[in-house]
Amino acid sequence: MAKAKIDIESGIRSDNETILIYGASGTGKSTIACRIGFDPKVGLIKTPETVRTLVLDFENSTHLLPIDRINLYEASFIDCSETLEAVINDESIAAKYDRIVIDSLDWYISKIERYLCEKHNKKSITDFQWGSGQQQVADIIRKQIALFDKAKNKGFGITFVSHSKKNPVDDPETGYTTEIYDIAVHQKPANIIKEYVDIVMFAHIQSGGVVQEDKGFGQTRNRQVGKEKRILYFQPTDRHVAKSRYPLPRSCELNYLTYRDELSKAKALVGVLDNPDVV
Secondary structure (H helix, E strand, O other), X not given: OXXXXXXXXXXXXXXXXXXXXXXXXXXOHHHHHOXXXXXXXXXXXXXXXXXXXXXXXXXXXXXXXXXXXXXXXXXXXXXXXHHHHHHHHXXXXXXXXXXXXXXXXXXXXXXXXXXXXXXXXXXXXXXXXXXXXXXXHHHHHHHHHHHHHHHHHOOOEEEEEEEEEXXXXXXXXXXXXXXXXXXXXXXXXXXXXXXXXXXXXXXXXEOOOEEEEEEEOOEEEEEEOOOOEEEEEOOOOOOEOOEEOOOOOOEEEOXXXXXXXXXXXXXXXXXXXXXXXXX
């Protein structure tokens, strides 16, 4: 029997962070993912990091952003997977870019579902018995993670973009069913991705509030007061899913420039930037 080789790591490993950002349409998920800042006086700001970002656009939604992209809207899952592997293996791409954006994860997974349905002659992923369709999707996602790990070993960071949905959750204290924002992907593949990434960020637009006014004749109307706030959450609450392996605050302004500063401070706290013990 061969003796197992044991490799013990010491210190902090300075991998490029793997990120999942999710939220409703129009919140600015892709803008953050593409590392584009915002200034209310001038609008979108292309940063030095933007030009080192390569987007794999699965839903044909980034055409108005000043970025480099590969449009995979009409590509099959197999073509998408082969493109991802080709990107990772291309040394000229590795020299030019340091982050790959998957935009969006839910559209990418829909391509996997379509691939499985065509392979097994099914009309829908729900036609598989006993929920085995989503289990097969999860199995493919696990294999795709090997590709993402290969990308990280080549020096790429990975960012997943996803839409959001509300999931029913039973409150163990009250016994009532509440709703929580989560990524718009079936639970089985969703859990794999959420466990894999370092940061799950929830992008949300918070309204300024509503007051009720008298219209007369016994009628009322609602009027919005205050300005809406665009918020990026890093910590979970009973309203949304989030997580961070870095010591990030509860939330920050939904702006790449602000997020970049917060992540830089968090990395400094754990010694990723200047700790001699980083491996």
